[in-house]
Amino acid sequence: MLSIKNAPDRVVQHLRERAERHHRSLQGGLLAIIEAAVQDGPLTPAEILSQVRRLGLQTPGEATALVRANRDGR
Numbered sequence: 001m002l003s004i005k006n007a008p009d010r011v012v013q014h015l016r017e018r019a020e021r022h023h024r025s026l027q028g029g030l031l032a033i034i035e036a037a038v039q040d041g042p043l044t045p046a047e048i049l050s051q052v053r054r055l056g057l058q059t060p061g062e063a064t065a066l067v068r069a070n071r072d073g074r
Helices: 009-021 026-038 045-055 060-071
Strands: none
Touching: 009 026, 045 060
């Protein structure tokens, strides 16, 4: 169990909007953020492809930026 108390309303609202954009509940969105933050090592090519498809990236430049960000640890 994890609890965050006294989160500012504006932060909570941004998290709700982010979760909605990703078709997740607030709890699902928060778990995804936490999992990404503690992920060990770089993504595999299959994981990157999955993210590209999930994000609906349309151009090679968008995909390249995702790969570079992952490689650089951002």
